[in-house]
Amino acid sequence: MATTLETVKPLTMADMKGKVDPDWCPGCGDFGVLAAFQKALVELQIAPHDVVTISGIGCSSNLPGYVSTYGMHTLHGRSLAVATGVKLANHHLHVLVTGGDGDGFGIGGNHFLHTMRRNVDLLYIVMDNQIYGLTTGQTSPTSHLGMKTKSMPFGNIEAPVNPIALALAAGATFIARGYSADQKHLTELFKQGIEHKGFAFVDVFSPCVTYNHDNTYQWFKPRVKKLEDEAGYDPGDYRAAMEKALLWGDEIPIGKFFQRTDLPSLHGAEPILADDVPMSQRGLRLPPEIARGFIEELM
Amino acid sequence: MQRTFAVAIGGAAGQGVATPGDIFAKIFARRGLHLNAYNAYQSIIRGGHTFLTIRTGPEKVTNMGDRIDLMVPLNQDTMDRHLGLLGAGAACIFNEDSIKAGAPAAGVQLCPLPVSKLADITRNKVAQNTLAIGAGLNMMGIGFQSLQEALTEQFQKKGQAVIDENVSVAKAGYDYAAARFQPFAHPLPMTDNRYAVLSGNTALAMGGVAAGVKFYCAYPMSPSTGVLHWMASHARQAGVMVRQVEDEIGVINMTIGAAHAGCRAMCATSGGGFALMSEGLGMSAMIETPVVVINCQRAGPSTGVPTKTEQGDLWQFLGAAFGDYPRVMAAPTDIGDCFTLIPEIFNIADRYQCPGLVLADLLLSEGRLSVDPKDLDFGPHIDRGELITSGDGNGSNGAYKRYLITESGVSPRAIPGVPGHEHTAATDEHDEDGVLISDEFTNPVKRRAMVEKRQRKVDGIEASVPPPELTGPRNAAVTLIGWGSTKGVVAEACEMLTEQGILANQLAVRWLVPLKGDAIVKQLKGAKRTIIVENNVTGQFARYLRSETSFVADGHIRKYDGEPFMPHHIVEAVKEQLAGKTKLSVPAHEIMV
Numbered sequence: 020m021a022t023t024l025e026t027v028k029p030l031t032m033a034d035m036k037g038k039v040d041p042d043w044c045p046g047c048g049d050f051g052v053l054a055a056f057q058k059a060l061v062e063l064q065i066a067p068h069d070v071v072t073i074s075g076i077g078c079s080s081n082l083p084g085y086v087s088t089y090g091m092h093t094l095h096g097r098s099l100a101v102a103t104g105v106k107l108a109n110h111h112l113h114v115l116v117t118g119g120d121g122d123g124f125g126i127g128g129n130h131f132l133h134t135m136r137r138n139v140d141l142l143y144i145v146m147d148n149q150i151y152g153l154t155t156g157q158t159s160p161t162s163h164l165g166m167k168t169k170s171m172p173f174g175n176i177e178a179p180v181n182p183i184a185l186a187l188a189a190g191a192t193f194i195a196r197g198y199s200a201d202q203k204h205l206t207e208l209f210k211q212g213i214e215h216k217g218f219a220f221v222d223v224f225s226p227c228v229t230y231n232h233d234n235t236y237q238w239f240k241p242r243v244k245k246l247e248d249e250a251g252y253d254p255g256d257y258r259a260a261m262e263k264a265l266l267w268g269d270e271i272p273i274g275k276f277f278q279r280t281d282l283p284s285l286h287g288a289e290p291i292l293a294d295d296v297p298m299s300q301r302g303l304r305l306p307p308e309i310a311r312g313f314i315e316e317l318m
Numbered sequence: 319m320q321r322t323f324a325v326a327i328g329g330a331a332g333q334g335v336a337t338p339g340d341i342f343a344k345i346f347a348r349r350g351l352h353l354n355a356y357n358a359y360q361s362i363i364r365g366g367h368t369f370l371t372i373r374t375g376p377e378k379v380t381n382m383g384d385r386i387d388l389m390v391p392l393n394q395d396t397m398d399r400h401l402g403l404l405g406a407g408a409a410c411i412f413n414e415d416s417i418k419a420g421a422p423a424a425g426v427q428l429c430p431l432p433v434s435k436l437a438d439i440t441r442n443k444v445a446q447n448t449l450a451i452g453a454g455l456n457m458m459g460i461g462f463q464s465l466q467e468a469l470t471e472q473f474q475k476k477g478q479a480v481i482d483e484n485v486s487v488a489k490a491g492y493d494y495a496a497a498r499f500q501p502f503a504h505p506l507p508m509t510d511n512r513y514a515v516l517s518g519n520t521a522l523a524m525g526g527v528a529a530g531v532k533f534y535c536a537y538p539m540s541p542s543t544g545v546l547h548w549m550a551s552h553a554r555q556a557g558v559m560v561r562q563v564e565d566e567i568g569v570i571n572m573t574i575g576a577a578h579a580g581c582r583a584m585c586a587t588s589g590g591g592f593a594l595m596s597e598g599l600g601m602s603a604m605i606e607t608p609v610v611v612i613n614c615q616r617a618g619p620s621t622g623v624p625t626k627t628e629q630g631d632l633w634q635f636l637g638a639a640f641g642d643y644p645r646v647m648a649a650p651t652d653i654g655d656c657f658t659l660i661p662e663i664f665n666i667a668d669r670y671q672c673p674g675l676v677l678a679d680l681l682l683s684e685g686r687l688s689v690d691p692k693d694l695d696f697g698p699h700i701d702r703g704e705l706i707t708s709g710d711g712n713g714s715n716g717a718y719k720r721y722l723i724t725e726s727g728v729s730p731r732a733i734p735g736v737p738g739h740e741h742t743a744a745t746d747e748h749d750e751d752g753v754l755i756s757d758e759f760t761n762p763v764k765r766r767a768m769v770e771k772r773q774r775k776v777d778g779i780e781a782s783v784p785p786p787e788l789t790g791p792r793n794a795a796v797t798l799i800g801w802g803s804t805k806g807v808v809a810e811a812c813e814m815l816t817e818q819g820i821l822a823n824q825l826a827v828r829w830l831v832p833l834k835g836d837a838i839v840k841q842l843k844g845a846k847r848t849i850i851v852e853n854n855v856t857g858q859f860a861r862y863l864r865s866e867t868s869f870v871a872d873g874h875i876r877k878y879d880g881e882p883f884m885p886h887h888i889v890e891a892v893k894e895q896l897a898g899k900t901k902l903s904v905p906a907h908e909i910m911v
């Protein structure tokens with residue numbers, strides 16, 4: 020996979036640019052996420068052909084088209100299942116998954132849960148705007164109680180999911196929250212997530228300027244507080260992470276909540292990959308003596 | 319017609335029906351005899367009623383047949399249900415300590431075994447089974463040596479003491495039969511051939527390995543679970559990544575992910591799981607990533623009858639996923655074909671970058687058949703189509719277009735990791751270079767071009783599969799049309815009809831899409847009377863054939879009680895239709911299971 024030394028030129032932001040520009044609304048939080056995404060790859064100097072960016076459906080899921088890596092723009096809610104297949108087929112690839120809160124926590128909730136407990140080695144970025152944007156403004160799984168939308172015009176009566184607490188409960192091994200308006204911080208989280216050997220989850224507050232009039236930049240700005248700025252906060256402490264995960268209101272923590280590095284990733288635990296040769300690069304023919312053995316078993 | 323011999327073993331689930339079945343099957347196959355085994359059972363782990371039929375003979379045995387020669391009831395329920403199925407010349411071996419014989423038909427030999435006198439039943443809980451195997455083999459004229467070998471293998475893991483115990487019990491049954499029971503009129507023959515005995519699920523899994531499958535995943539669902547079991551237990555030797563997934567939606571999407579990254583990837587399920595995969599199939603077609611998906615049909619709708627067979631998912635298959643898209647679809651015609659078909663359909667799916675769909679059923683999946691080991695070819699032709707796996711492929715100067723518009727409709731496919739070929743594969747409609755045309759600006763000219771590009775692949779697929787062929791006499795009085803798993807039983811019904819003076823032939827359909835409708839109509843042009851045979855209530859294939867060709871058959875034989883056709887069902891139905899009594903026959907299944 021690695022490009023030979025003599026052809027290496029340092030990768031720049033221009034190398035990460037996709038074939039087209041984003042069609043998001045002006046002011047959309049997703050622009051900040053895209054920039055941090057590209058910057059993380061540049062800072063880590065990962066070549067676009069070694070990356071597969073995989074998304075579901077929704078505004079934020081258009082992201083693969085705006086970067087120069089390999090990409091898959093899959094079905095609504097199914098990005099993590101597809102991404103697991105890609106990673107297991109070629110674990111040498113960097114697999115980065117992007118999507119929204121409806122895609123990941125609503126229709127894709129089951130895959131979210133199981134991908135975390137499997138510790139699939141990928142970075143999952145959720146651009147969480149607490150609303151369905153591309154379908155023009157309905158309640159999402161992270162919309163707050165009482166929030167008025169087109170689908171719940173008299174206010175949301177369903178409690179929202181807490182993605183950070185859910186990820187902690189499900190056994191994710193890297194859990195962070197970012198804010199799209201703080202790009203430097205977000206880039207750092209993405210870099211750490213890419214380098215983490217296991218399932219890395221970054222929930223990003225990415226305000227929808229068109230349909231979410233409650234959770235705006237003005238709303239977030241005074242509330243978000245970086246865990247990194249908190250003296251003595253230890254991301255290795257599961258209970259402390261859970262306490263922070265449950266905070267919501269005047270103070271909302273962002274940053275790295277939790278990380279553990281003592282568990283193998285799914286492909287790391289898979290005995291068939293002990294020789295490190297990706298499944299996709301193996302010969303298709305079975306050695307004749309093994310084939311004979313399979314038939315002998317039946318005789 | 320060849321002479322065959324059928325053994326039926328019945329009891330409650332958990333009573334050990336499978337082991338004697340395995341031992342009989344092994345001994346028959348090692349005598350160079352063909353066999354077919356069908357197990358009628360229910361969705362219960364302990365209890366209920368299980369009835370296994372193993373039919374053997376020197377030539378290929380394609381179905382369970384009409385006649386039982388030897389019945390071994392392991393409980394009273396089996397005796398009560400099935401003694402009436404036995405005719406003259408047949409025998410019933412049973413434990414006289416616990417089972418009372420009913421009144422048999424004339425010429426049926428009752429063979430009671432005094433089990434507690436012949437074996438120590440406090441030590442050996444399945445002594446009655448082992449005694450019955452010994453007695454039965456003696457009556458079939460088979461030497462004890464073969465049973466001794468089979469038992470030794472069966473109990474190898476349990477140690478010599480258990481082997482010796484079972485061999486001595488079997489010998490007691492063998493000797494008791496020699497002294498007390500009449501042997502069968504025709505001792506079982508022997509040939510120099512040796513056969514492998516396998517289930518359709520094993521065949522599908524092994525066919526996948528032969529095709530070069532490197533990724534298999536599944537959610538357990540009867541009757542497809544056997545594919546997962548074989549794959550999982552052979553994964554390391556076969557070099558296959560095998561995963562159990564949270565649901566079938568995850569299964570199809572994971573399979574597509576692995577295929578997109580360059581593996582040959584396959585999954586299997588039954589009707590309910592396939593329903594969940596429907597949207598994923600559309601993705602496979604839209605992003606042009608080939609996968610092979612197997613549906614082992616069971617009786618539906620909904621949870622239906624999980625342990626019973628049906629050919630009821632044809633229209634689900636035809637209608638799976640919204641929108642029009644190219645695909646290839648086939649129904650294997652026997653258990654051996656479950657193996658052969660997989661590499662064939664992978665080659666077409668890979669060449670035309672489309673889903674390959676396999677429509678099997680419980681009868682194939684869980685039935686067992688003897689197959690000539692030569693027919694299990696682990697070196698089949700493999701064609702991966704236009705696949706770019708290194709950076710020197712075309713387009714490495716940045717001009718690569720994943721969905722390049724070509725005359726064949728096939729665009730060279732670069733897999734992720736290859737330098738210079740980066741692209742996004744999108745489920746939204748996209749341009750040649752993968753850029754979405756569904757957002758911001760749609761473009762009717764480009765949309766039409768992409769639809770037509772994909773659709774042109776249909777011509778190539780069409781040319782890749784042969785039309786079905788009529789088998790049997792050209793001047794037949796009746797032509798039976800079937801698809802998939804009914805091929806063997808219809809062939810036997812044709813032979814029986816021909817013997818009875820009614821010349822019959824068969825058109826067995828294997829490729830469902832493309833159907834080759836023109837060729838079918840041409841073949842049927844001279845047919846005197848056509849009857850479509852299928853395992854469903856609405857005539858799903860009859861309606862499909864009609865929709866594709868306007869061909870309307872003269873009559874229909876349909877069975878939808880969960881059990882497979884027996885040859886006489888078809889023979890009798892044909893006769894009643896030739897007599898003008900009906901155009902729709904629904905045979906009644908006589909074996910209550």
